[in-house]
Amino acid sequence: MTTIKGALIGCGFFAVNQMHGWADLDDVEIVAICDRDPARLHDMGERFNISRRYDDAAALFADGGFDFVDIATTVASHRALVEMAAANGVPAICQKPFARTLDDAKAMVAVMNKAGLPLMVHENFRWQTPIRAVKAALETGAIGTPFWGRFSFRSAFDVFSxxxxxxxxxxxxxxxxxxxxxDIARFILGDVESLTARTRRVNPAIKGEDAATILLDHTSGATSIVDVSYASRLSQELFPQTLVELDGSAGSLRLHADYRLDVTTKEGTTTSDVSPTLLPWASRPWHNIQESVAAIQEHWRDCLTQGKAPETSGADNLKTLALVEASYRSAETRECVDIEALL
Ligand code: NAD
Ligand code: 89Y
Incomplete structure (x- = not known):
C-alpha cells in the first residue's frame, strides 16, 4: 500500500474535523501543518502528533514532501494559497466558500488547469448520508420526474461562538x-438557469443577512426553493439538518426531521431511517457534517489514486458559487438573475 502524503494549511475551528478524517484513512498521512497563529499551530501539532509545523505557507511549499495540500483557512486566503499550490505543482483541496468573487474562482480554476493539477472544493454537504439517500431514492425512478423541490435549513443554533x-x-x-x-439543490435537481432571491437580517448583533429565500429555475424545467435561516427559533432545533421535499410525476419524497425519509407512490409510503453514523471522534449535533468530511476525503483519495475528476472540482463549484453571487445580486436589484451570463 502506497501512502499519500498531505499537508494542511489552517489549524482553526473546522480543521480539527479534517485532521480526524485523514487520520481514519490508512493510506493517507498528514505530514506537515501550517498556521500563521502560533497557538493554533501548536495545539493542532500536539493533538495529532505532527512535528513538521510552519507559520508561513510559502515555507511549507518550499520544503515540499507532500502529494496534496488541504486548504482549511477562511476565504480571504484561498486564492493566494491555491495559486501557491499551482506554482509548486501540488494538487489541492480548498474549503468553501471557494473564493470571494467568481472572478477569483475562475482564476483559481484556470491556474490549476494550466498546471494540469487536480483541484477539489471541500463542498461536503452533498456527501451527507441523508442527502445521498435522497439522491439514491430519486434515482430509483419511484417518484418519476421531479417537477418541484424545497431544500430547507432553518435554525437558531449559535454558530457565532x-x-x-x-x-x-x-x-x-x-x-x-x-x-x-x-449545492445540494444542484446535486439533486441539476443545474440552474436563473434565480430570484430575498434576504433579511433579523439578528441586530451581526452585519450580514441571516435569512434568505431563493427561487431556482432548473435547466430540467423543475422549480425549487432554497430557504435558509439562522434566525428561526423552532420547537425542535434541527441544526445542521437540511430538510428536503420533492414532488415528482409519480410520487413524492420527504426528508423529515431526525433523518426520516418518506417515499410515497400510488402503492403507499415507505419510511426509512437515513441517519448519519456517529464516528468515534464526532459529537452531536455536528456528526452529520463530520461524517460528510470523512466521505469527501475518501472521494478525494480515490480520485487522486484513480486519476478521476472530483465531483466537486473547482470547475464544478463555479456553478454553485454563481448561485451565491446571483442570490446577492437578485436580493439587491429585486430582479431575476441569469446564471449562464455569470459563468
Ligand atoms: P478559523 O478562523 O477558525 O480557522 C482558520 C485558520 O486559518 C486560523 O487559525 C488562521 O490563523 C489560519 N489562516 C488564515 N489564513 C492563513 C494563511 N494565509 N496561512 C496560514 N494560516 C492561515 O476558521 P474555520 O471556522 O475553521 O473555517 C475555515 C474554513 O472552513 C472557512 O472557509 C469556513 O467557511 C469553512 N467551514 C466549512 C465547513 C464545512 O462543513 N465544509 C464548516 C465550518 C467551516
Ligand atoms: O461554516 C458553516 C458550514 O460550512 O457549515 C455549518 C457552519 O459551520 C456554520 O454555518
Missing part, C-alpha cells in the same frame, strides 16, 4: 451556509 468571523462579514448566511444548500 465557534466561528466569530461569521458575525463580522457584510455577507453571512448565503455565503456561509446557503452555499451548501444551493
Amino acid at each position: 465557534g466561528q466569530p468571523y461569521l458575525a463580522e462579514g457584510q455577507r453571512f448566511i448565503i455565503e456561509d451556509l446557503g452555499i451548501h444548500t444551493l
Whole structure:
C-alpha cells in the first residue's frame, strides 16, 4: 500500500474535523501543518502528533514532501494559497466558500488547469448520508420526474461562538451556509438557469443577512426553493439538518426531521431511517457534517489514486458559487438573475 502524503494549511475551528478524517484513512498521512497563529499551530501539532509545523505557507511549499495540500483557512486566503499550490505543482483541496468573487474562482480554476493539477472544493454537504439517500431514492425512478423541490435549513443554533468571523462579514448566511444548500439543490435537481432571491437580517448583533429565500429555475424545467435561516427559533432545533421535499410525476419524497425519509407512490409510503453514523471522534449535533468530511476525503483519495475528476472540482463549484453571487445580486436589484451570463 502506497501512502499519500498531505499537508494542511489552517489549524482553526473546522480543521480539527479534517485532521480526524485523514487520520481514519490508512493510506493517507498528514505530514506537515501550517498556521500563521502560533497557538493554533501548536495545539493542532500536539493533538495529532505532527512535528513538521510552519507559520508561513510559502515555507511549507518550499520544503515540499507532500502529494496534496488541504486548504482549511477562511476565504480571504484561498486564492493566494491555491495559486501557491499551482506554482509548486501540488494538487489541492480548498474549503468553501471557494473564493470571494467568481472572478477569483475562475482564476483559481484556470491556474490549476494550466498546471494540469487536480483541484477539489471541500463542498461536503452533498456527501451527507441523508442527502445521498435522497439522491439514491430519486434515482430509483419511484417518484418519476421531479417537477418541484424545497431544500430547507432553518435554525437558531449559535454558530457565532465557534466561528466569530461569521458575525463580522457584510455577507453571512448565503455565503456561509446557503452555499451548501444551493449545492445540494444542484446535486439533486441539476443545474440552474436563473434565480430570484430575498434576504433579511433579523439578528441586530451581526452585519450580514441571516435569512434568505431563493427561487431556482432548473435547466430540467423543475422549480425549487432554497430557504435558509439562522434566525428561526423552532420547537425542535434541527441544526445542521437540511430538510428536503420533492414532488415528482409519480410520487413524492420527504426528508423529515431526525433523518426520516418518506417515499410515497400510488402503492403507499415507505419510511426509512437515513441517519448519519456517529464516528468515534464526532459529537452531536455536528456528526452529520463530520461524517460528510470523512466521505469527501475518501472521494478525494480515490480520485487522486484513480486519476478521476472530483465531483466537486473547482470547475464544478463555479456553478454553485454563481448561485451565491446571483442570490446577492437578485436580493439587491429585486430582479431575476441569469446564471449562464455569470459563468
Ligand atoms: P478559523 O478562523 O477558525 O480557522 C482558520 C485558520 O486559518 C486560523 O487559525 C488562521 O490563523 C489560519 N489562516 C488564515 N489564513 C492563513 C494563511 N494565509 N496561512 C496560514 N494560516 C492561515 O476558521 P474555520 O471556522 O475553521 O473555517 C475555515 C474554513 O472552513 C472557512 O472557509 C469556513 O467557511 C469553512 N467551514 C466549512 C465547513 C464545512 O462543513 N465544509 C464548516 C465550518 C467551516
Ligand atoms: O461554516 C458553516 C458550514 O460550512 O457549515 C455549518 C457552519 O459551520 C456554520 O454555518
